[in-house]
Amino acid sequence: MNKRNKTEEDFLRVYDNHSDSLFRHCYFRVSNKEVATDMVQESFLRLWRTIEKGKEINEMTPYLYKIANNMIIDHYRKKKDSSLDVMEEIRGGSINSLEYSIFDNGKIETDAEMGMLLSALQEIDQDYRDAFIMRHIDGLSPKDIAKIMNCSENLVSVRVNRAFKMLREKLNIDI
Amino acid sequence: MKKRFEELINNAKDLKMDAEDKRDIKNVLLQEMRNNRETQEERPSHGFSWGFLSIYRTRIAFVATFVFLLGGITSFAAENAMPDDFLYSVKTNFNEKMITVFSFGIESKAERETYLTERRLEEMKVLTSRDSIDRATTLDIDNRLTGHIERINRYVVGLEERGDHERAENINSRLDNALSEASQEMLGLTEEGEPSMDEEVDDGIGIASIDSDKADVDEEIEMEESEAQITSEDGLETHQEIISRLPGSRESAVNKIEEVREYLSRFTSRSSIEIIEQVESEIISAYDIVLEGDEYLKEGETNEASLSYRKAYRKAQQAKIHLNSRSIVENMLKRGDKEDEKEISDNENDRILEDSGDIIDLPGDTEEGRGREEDVIEEEILEDNEVEIDDASEDGDIEVEENSLEN
Numbered sequence: 033m034n035k036r037n038k039t040e041e042d043f044l045r046v047y048d049n050h051s052d053s054l055f056r057h058c059y060f061r062v063s064n065k066e067v068a069t070d071m072v073q074e075s076f077l078r079l080w081r082t083i084e085k086g087k088e089i090n091e092m093t094p095y096l097y098k099i100a101n102n103m104i105i106d107h108y109r110k111k112k113d114s115s116l117d118v119m120e121e122i123r124g125g126s127i128n129s130l131e132y133s134i135f136d137n138g139k140i141e142t143d144a145e146m147g148m149l150l151s152a153l154q155e156i157d158q159d160y161r162d163a164f165i166m167r168h169i170d171g172l173s174p175k176d177i178a179k180i181m182n183c184s185e186n187l188v189s190v191r192v193n194r195a196f197k198m199l200r201e202k203l204n205i206d207i
Numbered sequence: 208m209k210k211r212f213e214e215l216i217n218n219a220k221d222l223k224m225d226a227e228d229k230r231d232i233k234n235v236l237l238q239e240m241r242n243n244r245e246t247q248e249e250r251p252s253h254g255f256s257w258g259f260l261s262i263y264r265t266r267i268a269f270v271a272t273f274v275f276l277l278g279g280i281t282s283f284a285a286e287n288a289m290p291d292d293f294l295y296s297v298k299t300n301f302n303e304k305m306i307t308v309f310s311f312g313i314e315s316k317a318e319r320e321t322y323l324t325e326r327r328l329e330e331m332k333v334l335t336s337r338d339s340i341d342r343a344t345t346l347d348i349d350n351r352l353t354g355h356i357e358r359i360n361r362y363v364v365g366l367e368e369r370g371d372h373e374r375a376e377n378i379n380s381r382l383d384n385a386l387s388e389a390s391q392e393m394l395g396l397t398e399e400g401e402p403s404m405d406e407e408v409d410d411g412i413g414i415a416s417i418d419s420d421k422a423d424v425d426e427e428i429e430m431e432e433s434e435a436q437i438t439s440e441d442g443l444e445t446h447q448e449i450i451s452r453l454p455g456s457r458e459s460a461v462n463k464i465e466e467v468r469e470y471l472s473r474f475t476s477r478s479s480i481e482i483i484e485q486v487e488s489e490i491i492s493a494y495d496i497v498l499e500g501d502e503y504l505k506e507g508e509t510n511e512a513s514l515s516y517r518k519a520y521r522k523a524q525q526a527k528i529h530l531n532s533r534s535i536v537e538n539m540l541k542r543g544d545k546e547d548e549k550e551i552s553d554n555e556n557d558r559i560l561e562d563s564g565d566i567i568d569l570p571g572d573t574e575e576g577r578g579r580e581e582d583v584i585e586e587e588i589l590e591d592n593e594v595e596i597d598d599a600s601e602d603g604d605i606e607v608e609e610n611s612l613e614n
Contacts, residue, residue: 044237051224055222062368066362066364069224069228070312072224073311080239081239110370146215
């Protein structure tokens with residue numbers, strides 16, 4: 033098997049293993065199935081084009097999530113024409129509560145309990161929320177999350193645990 | 208409680224992409240890889256050589272050309288296939304899937320689905336113009352049409368989410384027009400001008416039913432405009448833009464609702480009560496969304512108000528799309544049923560007549576019958592002759608007996 037075939041095979045394996053988790057990653061941020069699906073396609077296309085250009089990517093998964101995160105930020109920037117709240121948040125340099133305006137539009141296609149989890153997630157800090165979603169919903173390893181968030185694995189664990197406690201309080205669940 | 212939380216997380220984890228979407232994306236990626244590979248293979252290579260194949264070059268070229276031509280001809284021939292044709296599956300499963308592979312992004316996917324809807328409608332027109340409509344074919348094409356419309360709705364919502372209102376509006380209008388035209392042709396509706404969203408804003412037609420709210424809303428908008436001018440010093444241009452668009456957006460939504468309500472009245476004798484009621488409820492919910500927007504406006508949430516008016520417009524448009532598509536299919540099914548009923552009743556009549564003996568096979572109707580008729584006549588003649596012979600012999604016997612007595 034030559035190098036190119038191996039790269040293609042690795043890439044397709046990443047697609048098979050991570051397309052659903054990347055979809056959840058996007059969906060829990062944009063709250064729209066079609067937009068999330070579009071982001072998954074675009075993220076993988078961009079990843080492949082980067083590989084094609086000859087850029088050495090040691091680990092595709094964290095790189096893929098970084099692309100998706102950039103697309104999520106772009107998505108909110110594009111929305112600024114129709115959503116003043118979102119625009120103000122971007123100007124303020126924070127995307128912490130960007131999801132609020134999206135989730136508040138009532139377009140979540142999930143049941144009531146999922147809606148409850150989403151609202152609780154919106155109320156906690158963005159770093160904690162991201163770490164929690166990537167660990168417990170996307171199913172990524174602390175190592176990969178650390179690479180995506182540019183921090184240490186220990187810090188990821190701390191954030192995940194804190195997010196867990198916060199959610200427990202918000203959802204009023206005694207564990 | 209811990210279990211409940213775990214269940215909640217597990218439910219979130221179970222969220223997956225549609226299998227069809229997943230397969231489509233993989234096809235797109237494979238296509239991208241193939242394109243890149245072909246570009247690379249065009250460059251001179253110092254590794255592997257295909258030279259050993261040179262002796263079979265002519266044969267390979269011939270077979271490849273043949274396969275390519277055969278595939279091309281089949282695909283081309285399938286382009287005009289109808290749902291009850293043998294090649295229809297090639298048209299939908301190959302030709303149309305190829306269009307899918309080359310559709311990138313929500314807008315091109317939405318355009319693809321609109322194009323496919325137009326194709327389905329054309330097929331429906333042809334089927335309706337025929338003498339007979341097969342029920343299974345109608346149901347199959349209805350299934351496909353519904354699928355296309357549902358996907359378009361999802362893509363339109365996606366475009367709206369992205370703030371791409373113009374494209375969303377264009378796609379919905381194109382679908383709306385295609386279905387309205389098909390309705391006119393297939394249901395025999397009279398053509399009436401339907402103003403576009405922009406025209407509606409300009410002509411400023413007032414709607415009696417919602418007019419009472421309009422004055423209050425205008426007042427709210429004026430207040431918001433003055434506030435926006437104050438805040439505009441902070442550079443919030445978009446806020447002003449949204450507010451300046453509000454009266455037009457509201458009016459468009461209201462006009463659209465009225466237009467659909469009027470359009471619905473033309474269907475009362477053409478569509479079933481179920482469809483009419485369903486569309487009526489969709490119109491009511493569109494109107495509720497306008498009122499919801501008014502509430503937002505009163506609370507000063509201009510952005511939400513703007514989104515609500517757009518949503519109401521879209522809801523009304525979708526009600527019309529729904530009305531047209533359901534009525535077309537219902538009409539086709541009714542026609543199919545009538546033909547089936549006629550056929551059944553003809554067969555039933557034949558059976559009843561046969562049972563009552565009114566229908567008698569007249570032997571002279573066919574060649575065979577004519578032959579049988581001749582045989583019957585011959586037999587009758589023979590029987591008559593035998594009777595005469597018997598009579599004659601009987602007479603003879605009597606004469607003989609009489610003679611012998613005399614003797």
